[in-house]
Amino acid sequence: AQSVTQLDSQVPVFEEAPVELRCNYSSSVSVYLFWYVQYPNQGLQLLLKYLSGSTLVKGINGFEAEFNKSQTSFHLRKPSVHISDTAEYFCAVSALAGYGGATNKLIFGTGTLLAVQP
Amino acid sequence: DVKVTQSSRYLVKRTGEKVFLECVQDMDHENMFWYRQDPGLGLRLIYFSYDVKMKEKGDIPEGYSVSREKKERFSLILESASTNQTSMYLCASSPQGVGELFFGEGSRLTVL
Numbered sequence: 707a708q709s710v711t712q713l714d715s716q717v718p719v720f721e722e723a724p725v726e727l728r729c730n731y732s733s734s735v736s737v738y739l740f741w742y743v744q745y746p747n748q749g750l751q752l753l754l755k756y757l758s759g760s761t762l763v764k765g766i767n768g769f770e771a772e773f774n775k776s777q778t779s780f781h782l783r784k785p786s787v788h789i790s791d792t793a794e795y796f797c798a799v800s801a802l803a804g805y806g807g808a809t810n811k812l813i814f815g816t817g818t819l820l821a822v823q824p
Numbered sequence: 825d826v827k828v829t830q831s832s833r834y835l836v837k838r839t840g841e842k843v844f845l846e847c848v849q850d851m852d853h854e855n856m857f858w859y860r861q862d863p864g865l866g867l868r869l870i871y872f873s874y875d876v877k878m879k880e881k882g883d884i885p886e887g888y889s890v891s892r893e894k895k896e897r898f899s900l901i902l903e904s905a906s907t908n909q910t911s912m913y914l915c916a917s918s919p920q921g922v923g924e925l926f927f928g929e930g931s932r933l934t935v936l
Binding site: 711752757796812 | 866882
């Protein structure tokens, strides 16, 4: 079965510093990968997605992620964070159907709380 | 913009009560989902529906049922609420094919 691992439950960082949120997935076939952000008391919002093509994916709010098939990773990065980036970030992978194709069901990691301090 | 609306942001119910969580989307999406979010566990899929009157179990369907009588509406039902169902419930929708899920703002349910 597929799974997503976000090893860091919380990442504290100072404002204007760079940040990397780690995500590793397990799958024996090609998958689609997503990062979502959840601000306090809100639902989830898509940051970026990798479906195919370039392994470097740019998203909203200055975030980007790199798909690394050999390391089965999809780490999220931002060169300079703001206080307003404080939120919980979820990595997700598309679940596979029985025939091996990707479905639109997503399997989520446990989330990483990014705490930006002044 | 796609809008997914969950009828109640906060609910407090008693053990044994029947609970209905309603979700409506306005973008004619085929697929709708109910997830449960708990600290340290992330989001777990309860049920999903890919068409009217169609439903499939997710990873944690026990204690829940769903109803999709109209394309835009997907309801989650707790037949007899228990304290271990205290959680944040998130509804989402998506068009056919693989891509983005659009989420509602969530319904925080407390069962006493």
